[in-house]
Amino acid sequence: MNDIKLALLGSPGAGKSAVLVRFLTRRFIGEYASNTNSLYHKRLSIDGRQLNLEVFDPCSQSSEVRCILEEPVDWADGFVVVYNISDRTSFMNAKNILRQIRETRMENCKGEMEVPVCLVGNKQDLCHARQVHEDEGRCLAQENRCHFQEVSAAESYQDIANLFTQLIRQVMEHLKYRADRRRYSGSKSMAKLINNVFGKRRKSV
Numbered sequence: 001m002n003d004i005k006l007a008l009l010g011s012p013g014a015g016k017s018a019v020l021v022r023f024l025t026r027r028f029i030g031e032y033a034s035n036t037n038s039l040y041h042k043r044l045s046i047d048g049r050q051l052n053l054e055v056f057d058p059c060s061q062s063s064e065v066r067c068i069l070e071e072p073v074d075w076a077d078g079f080v081v082v083y084n085i086s087d088r089t090s091f092m093n094a095k096n097i098l099r100q101i102r103e104t105r106m107e108n109c110k111g112e113m114e115v116p117v118c119l120v121g122n123k124q125d126l127c128h129a130r131q132v133h134e135d136e137g138r139c140l141a142q143e144n145r146c147h148f149q150e151v152s153a154a155e156s157y158q159d160i161a162n163l164f165t166q167l168i169r170q171v172m173e174h175l176k177y178r179a180d181r182r183r184y185s186g187s188k189s190m191a192k193l194i195n196n197v198f199g200k201r202r203k204s205v
């Protein structure tokens with residue numbers, strides 16, 4: 001069984017919990033506890049594979065992005081970065097978060113394939129109060145080479161289910177790539193070791 005770890009990041013009130021709860025339960029509740037870090041577990045099957053999904057929904061009382069990011073960036077295999085389309089500040093915050101994910105991962109995993117991320121513009125039902133155009137979200141996602149989707153946790157389940165499914169597929173590919181890479185570099189160093197030992201010995205005979 002594969003373990004997949006995701007983290008939701010974004011400004012306070014952007015709708016992270018609402019998006020996640022919609023995916024996990026198909027329901028929109030309206031109000032969510034926001035003073036604690038929450039770790040959700042779910043078993044699911046994607047493309048015939050059984051998965052153990054863990055999703056970290058950090059408490060974002062603090063507007064300090066770095067503080068929100070400290071733990072999940074190292075822990076998670078993939079990220080959902082959420083902003084509110086009717087709140088430009090949350091979009092600017094999402095921009096910073098994407099940059100920080102990229103920078104932190106570059107420092108930690110030199111040369112590795114980029115970590116899967118999905119940028120989500122939530123509260124699409126509030127389009128009368130829109131402050132962020134859909135194209136801006138799309139552009140930001142392109143700049144960061146990540147997937148983009150506008151959704152309304154309040155009104156729709158399907159878009160949210162699709163984005164999580166797509167992200168989980170990407171994460172599975174990413175994990176497989178990392179495992180193959182580790183195996184390959186492991187067998188390369190083993191071959192080098194054997195060569196060093198036996199190669200040298202043969203020379204001295």
Ligand SMILES: Nc1nc2c(ncn2[C@@H]2O[C@H](COP(=O)(O)OP(=O)(O)OP(=O)(O)O)[C@@H](O)[C@H]2O)c(=O)[nH]1
Nearest residue numbers: 012013014015016017018030034060123152153154
């Ligand atoms: N209109 C509308 N309201 C939404 C939507 N999603 C969430 N909300 C509301 O926005 C508010 C904040 O939602 P949360 O899911 O708690 O946001 P959060 O990002 O988890 O907030 P923190 O826990 O403070 O970080 C709540 O009142 C939700 O009911 C949406 O798609 N449309």
